Amino acid sequence: MNLNGSIRAMPLKPVSTVSAREKPPILRAAAPDKAPRSLPAAAPTFPFSAIVGQDEMRRALLIAAVDPSVGGVLVFGDRGTGKSTAIRGLAALLPPMAAVVGCPYACDPGRPAEHCHHCREQAVLPAESVPVPVVDLPLGATEDRVVGALDLERALTRGEKAFEPGLLARANRGFLYIDEVNLLEDHLVDLLLDVAASGVNTVEREGLSIRHPARFVLVGSGNPEEGELRPQLLDRFGLAVEVTTPTDLPTRIDVVRRRDAYERDPAAFCAGYAKADRAIRKALTAARARLPGLSVPDATLEAAARLCLALGTDGLRGELTLMRTARALAAYEGAETVDLDHLARIAPSALRHRLRRNPLDESGSTARVARAVEDLLAP
């Protein structure tokens, strides 16, 4: 298999080095003997505000950033429509959050109820400002890295039983991004469903028994041609958006032009959009502050219920998501109250993946939602 007959050691350490935006490892021993081979200096990510079109996807991601409780975003669509780009761009502009210094789960000092066992025992919790984690779940990841496992290095060198948190721990209070979510292996999907539903990761392996908070926004992207998603997983996503390749020439030229400019000089390109990105960040912060005080009038609640009834969505989850997303949208736009217009605009994203399974196909379900919105919410 190995043509040159030698096995080159990779800069691996049992400490994750996936993201440059990661917090310093604390529960694990550093591995000083294995210095990572230098990676090319990471180019700045493509700015979120420089994405051409794809309004529905951008709106859904921003809503999830305003109110993480909406329950994740599923982005389905054509190849090369900037799905991954948008998510990485969003990660770059999220306002930083306060976290307990040294906590592997980045516990929020202001919310003792959600603290991990580690932070609960501490009397004083020093806080620091850290970037919101956006963690990739790469294909081919093994279970032990996802849920966490015994820290091998530490167990071997010092004979200590210590837990090495996995990807779910790192994603706490942030985003967990799965590209090609429909290709994820079944046993990992089951595991994710359980954690996403409960917000708690329970680890029972190798003599460890640990529960830690794992509240994250699940962001999945994929191409429906490569396999359907299981209904249980589909239901976990609060919003589902479809992206398509733009077909009008001016838009296409604009997309290619921006991408080309970014590739030739990333720094200069990003500088040009820094102001627009900052504006989005400010709007996000303001929306989060406004969200708790934003009430949903009875008329809107009633309309949401009627919409769900007419479409025959299963369970209360659809109604709840519809209401939450409409509120987050209103908060982002600085509206005074959540009105029918917010509801109408967000309904396709919030409901299209929840329709009873006799629609013609996905595009058909979009049309069905649009029709119901027109019938019920028309002034």
Added chain:
Amino acid sequence: MSPAWADALRVARLAAADPHGCGGVLVRAGAGPVRDLWLDHLAGELGPGRPLRRMPAGIADDRLLGGLDLTATLAAGRPIAQSGLLAEADGGCVVVPMAERLSPGTAARLAAALDAGEIRAERDGLAARAPARIGLILLDEGEGDDARVPEALADRLAFRLDLTGIAWGDTRGDRPEPAPDPAAPDVDPDGAVADLCAVAAELGILSLRAPLLALRVARLLAGGRTLRPKNLREAACLVLAPRAMRLPPSPEEAQAAPPERPEPPAPDESAPSDAGLEPGAESLVEAARAAIPPDLLARLAQAGSAPSSPKAGRVGAVMQAPRSGRPAGTRPGSPRAGRLALLPTLRAAAPWQRLRTGAQGAPRLIEVRSADFRITRFRQRSETTTIFAVDASGSAALERLAEAKGAVELLLAEAYVRRDRVALVAFRGSGAEVVLAPTRALARARRGLSALPGGGGTPLAAGLDAAVDLARAVRRGGGTPVVVVLTDGRANIARSGAPGRAAAGAEALNAAGLLRAADIRSILIDTAARPQEAARRLAEAMGARYVPLPYADAAAMSTAIRSAR
């Protein structure tokens, strides 16, 4: 040396100059000396220090992405990582033979590496990030339209080469003289982007990666100097022309007969180009048009006739947790729940040996605990489930029902041998019910059948809905459903249970459309004494094969179903 071979060599040079930027080359050719010669040329262009690695078919994740090195870990007593093939090929190219047989999972991993230029692995207790700025050489050996290279992957590669028409003799001799470059002014970059996008639209290329890759190749051709029209033309020929989905209308045709011009598939897409291309774009289109392979349209027609969605059960969906079939990786689990995979189990146990065997030196035996057990996952072609939707109404005479029962029983006996399953949906009176959930149990099936009553109205839409629901459930469970509808097509009960021929008929057609949209294979057997127009129309709406069977008997029905499958 033939011009085609000269082009192939040019592609090799370009792909080697910037493997990661170009993404690589999709090479369509059978195994043979010409392909080997081309790969040799590519290796030569890459030169020392930039590897050209071959990926074996069916490569496992630990070799592709990296993972735990079993031998080294056992020897050292601590986890030792080994790098994967993609990371080892950093800066060079990875050759993927038989790319048309790549699994979607492997293709997605390769695509992720192409996008990121690095490998991110979270495996075996190790987290790794290693640079992998690779290009991919996909060797497509597919014959006809039986299998195609995953489009998601092919879309990311700049070049497509077809070496099938090149003979060994064509590779000999000197390069043909390049056409003299007419002195032309430089092009401004913005105009270049617009021109390449316009050409892509003219050729019916939907993906936005194509013009972007063409632009990169043009810059590569310009070699750091300002872009010249010649560079753009060459990039359009090399990158855009082989992806063309349709022939652009030639200027003569367009001028001679504008009204008769065939309507392009997406009108809004080509609308801007109708308004008149800029002169630059027009000459690019001409150049690309000349470079379009002559058999393109024939191949497109072939592609168009291929089944629209290969996932619709032709190969059989993948079962969730079969106990036999082709191995497809491993997962933790008890050997009681599956077949033990020895090597992965040892790999899981290896890092722990020093801990488990205590501090007394090197262990002589390997201690394996239950948490280490790995079992093999299998995937298998799924079994077929035949769903009978039987009209048990009064209009379908009771003897027909008896015949249907007989056919199901016959098929059941056959299914017992073929490991197929059958299910039975009956509709009569005001609704439909699943009389027999998918089963292989002969005795239970026979009992359920003999208890099936007849009489009442014909709620055809409800019956079809129930069959579709059941078929979807079967598909979710990993099976391949086939729906066999036995009816005379004379619906008279609507979904709501209300009587009325017109409404019921319209709803039945609508339900048939759902069945067709779900891409479920179906057969309609007309049980009326004389072939019914209504039943024929229904079969059309279902996309079903229509079998009039005025004097149906169980054996004849069974034969018809078998032949339709």
